[in-house]
């Protein structure tokens with residue numbers, strides 16, 4: 420049963436002016452709003468992807484990327500003997516229950532499931548999220564199950580998705596909802612915005628998609644669709660363009676079916692109005708699209724000129740690191756946890772030091788002496804022989820490019836060890852996987868233990 424539509428629209432809309440500031444003009448598109456809505460919803464009803472958080476039974480929508488990622492995951496799981504530990508169900512806030520779909524293996528459609536999917540989709544393609552989302556829901560099927568989980572369990576379930584602060588905030592959010600709302604997500608924007616980690620986009624997505632409230636949503640896909648539909652100027656990350664898109668999203672929102680409408684708009688951007696190869700010939704809103712008209716008239720060379728490219732992007736920061744990869748006689752590697760905030764918050768890593776980039780040419784001697792000092796903090800006081808793996812392993816984040824010089828050491832049985840001053844985890848590769856492994860750590864492990872797959876597919880493209 421779909422939740423009732425709220426009558427008071429104004430109460431449900433996020434106060435975008437307040438959130439983003441400024442007054443902005445709204446440009447239009449060719450054609451009337453009712454025609455665009457109808458065409459979009461008709462297309463969505465026929466063409467939408469079958470996804471687990473939409474209450475669809477398997478098989479879920481697949482494409483080549485999904486097949487590739489699943490093949491990589493199978494290979495990965497085989498090596499690591501991946502064991503998902505299902506948890507007790509807890510109280511699930513079900514918003515739609517199709518018994519025949521559930522019997523066919525569907526997850527019940529829940530507000531919590533929508534919340535988790537939206538947070539995951541903010542950083543990764545839908546094909547990758549399907550696997551993470553289903554494993555997450557098996558492990559933490561309800562808000563109370565997530566709230567009761569330990570941070571390490573949450574990290575483990577998120578490992579490989581990147582942007583680890585989002586997992587931490589989701590966890591904090593679940594605890595907040597338990598404390599303030601008895602484990603049930605609120606349905607109005609104001610209360611949703613008070614949940615840690617929930618901003619205007621996520622609040623609008625939960626309110627509209629889960630509860631069918633009249634709340635607009637604007638993500639990167641929606642910005643692209645509106646930029647083209649209304650031939651808007653401004654680059655894709657421009658705050659002015661985003662403000663304009665929020666206005667357009669509110670103006671075009673279908674008053675009766677906001678849930679389907681918002682998903683349709685995002686789906687159109689993800690599957691038809693794509694960044695580089697939009698399929699205009701099969702677009703349901705083609706006749707209303709100003710960019711398409713400008714391209715057909717030869718005024719612009721292509722619709723892909725909307726939104727405009729950002730003039731100059733900040734270059735990634737280069738960081739040079741030295742890692743101590745120390746293994747014991749049982750094949751367990753010495754791993755430590757990163758601080759709870761910042762890049763890769765709370766994730767496992769090899770003990771590492773950052774080197775001045777100018778030290779790169781003399782990295783071996785200086786790095787080894789610095790790493791030995793670091794290892795003393797972890798209980799390895801004697802001068803453990805460390806040998807370099809050779810060329811650094813590179814790993815690229817959104818804003819940083821890491822060059823990791825790896826120094827391997829083997830601790831023989833009976834090697835003298837002192838009481839460590841900091842937490843140390845001695846884990847085999849399969850134990851590390853169960854505890855949660857980042858793609859950077861996996862890359863290094865692959866360099867040390869070739870049987871470990873080099874990659875776990877989790878590309879950083881939204882939806």
Ligand code: SF4
Nearest residue numbers: 692699702705708722
């Ligand atoms: S006609 Fe082309 S450019 Fe316009 S909205 Fe559709 S896919 Fe995008």
